[in-house]
Amino acid sequence: MVSQIEVRNPEANASRAKVALFDFDGTISLIRAGWFDVMVPMMVEPLLELKTGESEDELTAIVEEFVGQLTGRQTIYQMIEFAAQLKKRGAKPLDPVEYKHRYLDLLSEYIKGRIAALESGETHPDELIVPGGRRLLDTLKQRGFTMYLASGTDQPFMRAEAKLLQVDGYFDGGMFGALDDYKSFSKRILIAKIIRESEYAGKEFLGFGDGFVEIQNVKEVGGVAVGVATDEPACENVDPVKRERLAGVGADWIVPNFSAHDELVNILFP
Numbered sequence: 176m177v178s179q180i181e182v183r184n185p186e187a188n189a190s191r192a193k194v195a196l197f198d199f200d201g202t203i204s205l206i207r208a209g210w211f212d213v214m215v216p217m218m219v220e221p222l223l224e225l226k227t228g229e230s231e232d233e234l235t236a237i238v239e240e241f242v243g244q245l246t247g248r249q250t251i252y253q254m255i256e257f258a259a260q261l262k263k264r265g266a267k268p269l270d271p272v273e274y275k276h277r278y279l280d281l282l283s284e285y286i287k288g289r290i291a292a293l294e295s296g297e298t299h300p301d302e303l304i305v306p307g308g309r310r311l312l313d314t315l316k317q318r319g320f321t322m323y324l325a326s327g328t329d330q331p332f333m334r335a336e337a338k339l340l341q342v343d344g345y346f347d348g349g350m351f352g353a354l355d356d357y358k359s360f361s362k363r364i365l366i367a368k369i370i371r372e373s374e375y376a377g378k379e380f381l382g383f384g385d386g387f388v389e390i391q392n393v394k395e396v397g398g399v400a401v402g403v404a405t406d407e408p409a410c411e412n413v414d415p416v417k418r419e420r421l422a423g424v425g426a427d428w429i430v431p432n433f434s435a436h437d438e439l440v441n442i443l444f445p
Contacts, residue, residue: 179435180428180442181413187399187427189381189443194348194369195315196362196393198247198384199326199333201405203312205303206289206336207328208408213282215239217274218257225264243416247386249327249353249360251275279329293339300340305403305410307433312345314440320381323348323369325362325389330354362392370396381443385417391424401439402426 200207218238223231245253254275258268292298322345326333330352337343354360377396384390385403393400402421406414410432418429
């Protein structure tokens with residue numbers, strides 16, 4: 176049987192790790208699965224209206240590239256780049272915050288059925304968690320990890336959705352998301368703060384994320400990291416674009432989900 180786990184650094188393990196840092200969307204939560212297909216067309220349409228001679232396919236490729244590259248950072252950074260692309264083509268863009276609110280309104284409409292189904296009990300929380308995710312959280316909690324959640328999604332939404340999925344109780348270290356003052360929060364800032372204010376060293380970090388940012392941040396301080404290349408929403412196969420980006424910033428392991436729980440735990444804690 177072919178393993179789901181791609182081992183990129185055979186020398187790595189998490190035997191020294193005491194802190195687990197998780198991204199939220201696409202790493203634990205599938206509530207916002209499909210967000211990419213909401214954001215990209217929202218940006219392509221006004222770019223196309225500028226009639227620069229670029230085709231819809233060309234503009235889509237440009238938008239998909241920068242949106243993907245910025246995945247894991249706060250949403251505002253994707254909107255800042257969108258505004259820059261408009262300006263580059265001669266348009267006078269709105270404040271990026273305006274584009275962020277426009278996107279959030281579209282996304283809210285897109286996922287409202289999932290939220291309602293969770294609230295009513297029609298959908299069990301585990302149906303909207305990356306496969307094997309809860310079992311992994313249970314295992315890390317049993318091993319005594321201090322656990323943090325860090326998301327590029329706005330903090331109030333992320334915390335509400337974590338509560339709906341009944342995963343908020345795992346993150347005794349705290350749950351941190353995007354703030355209106357976006358320069359005051361990043362995963363790099365959070366990791367530095369944890370190291371500065373606690374007894375934990377960088378080498379004691381174990382990171383999980385589907386965006387390259389959190390993987391890069393954990394690796395920068397000497398930790399180890401699992402790249403979660405979820406092909407949302409099914410999460411059965413590795414998304415090749417995510418995989419390439421995660422591998423490029425030094426993920427020690429790459430998985431499509433956490434279904435191979437026992438194998439992953441044995442690799443992390445030999």
